[in-house]
Each structure stands twice: as C-alpha cells, then as structure tokens.
Amino acid sequence: MTEPFSPVRRGDFLMLQCRALQPEVAALYFTTRHGPQLSSPNLRLSGQDPWEELLEALGLPGSRLRRCRQVHGSVVWEADRLLPGQLPPGDGLVTAGPQVLGAQFADCLAIWVLDTAAPALGLLHAGWRGLRAGIVAAGLKALDRVGSGDRGRVRAVLGPCIGPCCYEVGEEVAAWFHHRFPGAVIRRGHRRYLDLREVARQQLAAEGVKGERVVSSQLCTCCRSDLFHSHRRDGGRAGRMAAIGWLREGRNRIPDRRSGDKTLAGPGPEGAQPDGEKTAF
Numbered sequence: 203m204t205e206p207f208s209p210v211r212r213g214d215f216l217m218l219q220c221r222a223l224q225p226e227v228a229a230l231y232f233t234t235r236h237g238p239q240l241s242s243p244n245l246r247l248s249g250q251d252p253w254e255e256l257l258e259a260l261g262l263p264g265s266r267l268r269r270c271r272q273v274h275g276s277v278v279w280e281a282d283r284l285l286p287g288q289l290p291p292g293d294g295l296v297t298a299g300p301q302v303l304g305a306q307f308a309d310c311l312a313i314w315v316l317d318t319a320a321p322a323l324g325l326l327h328a329g330w331r332g333l334r335a336g337i338v339a340a341g342l343k344a345l346d347r348v349g350s351g352d353r354g355r356v357r358a359v360l361g362p363c364i365g366p367c368c369y370e371v372g373e374e375v376a377a378w379f380h381h382r383f384p385g386a387v388i389r390r391g392h393r394r395y396l397d398l399r400e401v402a403r404q405q406l407a408a409e410g411v412k413g414e415r416v417v418s419s420q421l422c423t424c425c426r427s428d429l430f431h432s433h434r435r436d437g438g439r440a441g442r443m444a445a446i447g448w449l450r451e452g453r454n455r456i457p458d459r460r461s462g463d464k465t466l467a468g469p470g471p472e473g474a475q476p477d478g479e480k481t482a483f
C-alpha cells in the first residue's frame with residue numbers, strides 16, 4: 203500500500219497533501235512540524251495569526267476558515283452556519299459550500315469524509331474518546347444532512363496519527379475497544395496498543411463506507427519525529443499539526459488560486475500528481 207500523503211511546500215509550510223481521493227473535488231492537507239507553528243508552546247506573541255498565515259499559504263482568504271474548540275466529543279457542526287472566528291465546542295465540521303474546514307492535532311486521527319455526489323466534505327478530530335463517543339457516526343449523519351445522503355457515494359481519508367506501534371493504552375480503554383473492534387487492540391507482552399485507524403475503518407464500514415472507499419495514511423506521528431509533533435512523545439510541550447480541507451467545487455464554488463483551471467478540466471485519474479511532486483517517505 204503506498205502512502206497517500208506526499209510532501210508539498212506552500213509558502214513557509216511543509217505540508218502533506220492527499221491526492222488519493224478526487225483531488226479535483228476536494229483539497230486535503232496536513233501540516234508538519236516544519237513551518238510556522240499553530241499553538242502552544244510555539245505560539246508567537248505578536249504578528250499574524252498562524253491559521254491566517256496557513257490559509258494565505260494555500261491561496262485562500264482567512265475569512266473562509268471554520269474551526270471548533272476541540273473537546274474530544276462527538277458534536278459536528280455545519281460550517282456553512284458558523285461565522286468566521288466562532289469556535290463552538292465540537293470535534294467535527296461539514297460543508298457543502300466554500301468554507302475551509304480546519305482542526306488541530308498532536309496524535310489524534312484526522313478523518314476527512316467526502317460525499318462525491320453532492321459534493322460535501324467533513325473533517326473529524328478523533329482520538330479514542332471521540333471514537334468511543336461516536337464521532338464517526340455523527341460526522342456521517344451531519345454529512346448526509348448537507349450532502350446527497352447517499353452513503354454509497356461517500357469516501358474517507360484517514361490521516362497521520364499515533365500508530366499501534368506507539369499508542370499504549372490502559373487496560374480499561376483496551377478492553378472497551380477489544381470487545382467491539384476485533385484486531386484494533388494489539389498486545390505485546392503485558393502492554394496493550396490501540397490502532398485508532400483500525401477502529402475508524404470498522405466504524406466507517408458499519409456506517410456503509412466500506413474498506414475499498416477508505417484511503418489510509420500509514421504515518422505515525424510519534425515515530426516520525428522528523429515530520430510531526432506528538433503529545434505522547436513530547437508531552438505537554440508538544441506543538442500541533444493542522445488538518446485542513448475544502449471543496450474546490452462546492453455549491454458556491456470559489457476556486458483557490460493554486461488549483462487554477464485544473465478544477466474545470468473534469469475528473470482526472472485518482473491519485474494523479476499533476477505537479478510532479480513525488481512521495482518522499
């Protein structure tokens with residue numbers, strides 16, 4: 203399985219872009235530790251808001267950004283109903299319009315869901331608490347509301363996150379997931395490790411988004427200290443990565459500068475890399 207995220211430079215940011223899922227319909231990015239930093243302890247005390255800087259680097263107006271105040275729950279907001287700068291408590295956003303969805307991560311799993319029929323896009327922040335609380339089902343339900351409602355047309359991308367190589371969990375958490383999601387808890391000696399992406403895959407499948415329509419990164423945020431911050435590895439001092447996504451052809455389509463006329467050229471082959479920037483993992 204090849205890694206669906208490949209490095210690209212946008213402004214001062216080194217980012218990973220996922221082109222494996224209809225890149226002419228939705229733009230999906232995940233930032234790395236290289237470039238302006240998003241939050242504590244690296245938050246700068248003066249100067250431009252790093253999120254604005256991030257949107258600018260992507261050729262997007264900052265006013266289109268919508269985010270939540272992430273609380274490890276299962277509340278999903280319709281981004282088209284939120285105002286710029288509003289930070290409602292929640293862990294997911296969906297849009298069928300021009301809004302840019304953003305969330306921040308330090309080990310948790312970013313899940314993008316794309317309704318290719320509408321089109322409509324969702325971005326979910328999913329750690330074990332969110333997965334247990336039902337963020338995947340809630341995200342798909344919200345996507346149905348703004349999108350076509352046809353689960354057969356939904357595809358998903360699972361981003362970089364802490365992998366089962368590193369994500370040791372306590373006995374209680376391990377037992378809860380082990381009973382519901384076979385194979386998602388791995389035992390090594392007396393230790394138990396949770397595979398967040400495997401839980402998400404099984405939850406997506408249970409909601410009608412089957413394996414062949416799910417694209418998954420294999421990158422571990424804890425192992426890959428060259429690329430990522432990690433809360434498990436760096437503790438409370440850990441920085442954050444941003445996941446970001448927007449529809450290139452939403453109902454109120456505003457093309458971003460970088461996509462240029464390519465968005466009008468119709469669907470190309472999936473996974474095509476028109477810029478010639480290659481995977482370097």
Ligand SMILES: [Zn+2]
Pocket residue numbers: 364365366367368369422423424425426
């Ligand atoms: Zn790892």
